[in-house]
Amino acid sequence: MARKCAVAQSRRDARHLRRDHGPKVELDLRFLFSRQLALLGSYMGTMSELHEVLGHVFAGRLKAVIDHTFPLREIRTAHEYMEKSQMFGKIVLNP
DSSP: OOEOGGGGGOOTOOOOOOOSSSSSSEEEEHHHTTOOOOOOOOOOOHHHHHHHHHHHHHHTTTOEEEEEEEEEHHHHHHHHHHTTTTTOOOEEEEE
16 A cells, blocks of 8 residues: 655755655655655665675674764754765764
8 A cells, every 4th residue: 555755745955764654655746846856766675685784794894984973962063964964974973
């Protein structure tokens, strides 16, 4: 069963990450075109590919790139930094 995607409420240049809808969604293309939205896809890979990648992670051959670390009390600053989209890697919040 397809579920409706909330594109109609999107503002121009908005980004949506939807992972809770399952494999099928219902999308009214009028909103996609009239608001000049972009639809991007992402492939998560197979379970065997995940195990292969995790093998590299646990062996220390693959590490996450950390761009910036913020204390949790500076979460607003961290979010503003993320919205600028100038980072390369992960943004980490420390408690």
